[in-house]
Amino acid sequence: MTKYLITPTLINSFQYYIDDEFKSPADSRADFLKTLSKEKFEPNQAMQKGIDFENDIKAKCDNILLDKKENIDYEVICNDIATIVKDGLWQQTCKKELKIGNQEFLLYGKMDVIKRDTIYDIKYTSNYELGKFLGSAQHLIYLYCTGLPKFKYLISNGKDFWIEDYFNSVNIENKIKNKINNFLSYLENDNEAKNLFETKWRGV
């Protein structure tokens, strides 16, 4: 039977597109289709900042000196986060099969850091609001795939630092199924997206 791959990036990209009705739907649709087509693309400025931030924390964990930064807070935050994730395992993959009705899916993700009982995901964002990652599929999929009890988003805007905590629970599978079902229902009315999903995400 055909099995489809599902990643947090795919589900979040769909969610962002759906929620973005009032902002810049054309841009978010383009991003959604890019994700669906698995096109490789150059990171934009915001994405690059996120990549640099993660690299700087990794460097701190390895006791490598950072290039001089304009913002002193930035280095303090990198230190604080490095203290939390030091000695953890970076970029470990996780996967688990999930059946919805008769359809099989393979949930897959690459985690920033795992350490003891916790999965850590490092986020750089210029506009943090409380609970920003509540609706993300990332913690749900990673917690479900690994069976680990805790997930922490380590979030910064370069000047400040927040943590959002999420925990494994018995209803996590249903939450993921709901998200996937919403995505699949949407595809029934969007042939372009449906074709991309069926061709690029099948047969894993």
Place this chain on the structure above:
Amino acid sequence: MTILIKQPDQLSSDNAKLIGLIYGQPGVGKTSVALSSPKPLLIDFDNGALRVEKQYRVATLQVKKYNDFLEILKIDNLHYLNDYETIVIDTLGKMIDSMADYLIDKDPKLKQTDGSLSMKGWGSVKKEFQKLLKNLLNTNKSIIFTAHEKEEKVGDQIIKRPDIAGSSGKDIVKDLDFMGYMSINGGRRTIDLNPNDAFYAKNSLGLNSFLIYEKLQGVNDFLKDKIFDAYNKKSIEDNKFIKDYDILIKELTNKINNIKNLEQLNLYYKSVYNQHNQIWTSHQVEKVILFKKSKELEFSFNDAKKEFVSK
């Protein structure tokens, strides 16, 4: 002098000092819940003390001006706090208002013509709030804030958050161990620490997240029982897991470090690898250490043969 550095499994959580926030609509019972913490002192910015049933009232500082509060946090006055384990600040929103008035009294330029705070004024509140938090943390007491709720529109949804003016709301949340949304559901007063689409909450302690606050009939020790004591108990259990995990990782590391040749490496892979009872990330850690060892010995893994081979 003895330096008391402790390993994670040795950390003591007896009488843990926690920082929490309970928010919800006026009259839902936030103050009574906050006062169910261990040995509370109420810092009353909102005249809430008199709304608490008489038998559950506690020692209270009735704040007329923000300075009244600052006074007890002065080093010379800290002994007044000796009898208390928890400082309850009721409400956080009123405290910020009071703080703003205090700052405007000190520097009237922080006020706009309509009486509200200027941008510079809000910057001063942020700094003063951070200073206050630091002072509160230095008291080595648990701190419980209460706050009213406000509704915000996020996309198509209405989400409830604590009503705290300026950026102080975001500043406080990062220091909180727990934040609960209190409401009345079917006649029952409930507190939910689990964030969802309808309200924001926080449960860094990993405790049972849905609490029912029954009508008080005896001692008011709800938070002490459901949060403080529950956390202390959980910490003891967690420490046991940490200890078992650390012992397991140490054993695996020692075994892998003793591997000297290809034969031993493959013997480990076939008879030991992935065989232990997994604790958390132990399988992933074992894999990383084993493959690092094979690299060190200059062997590689052959996927088809499912064994290590010479490079």
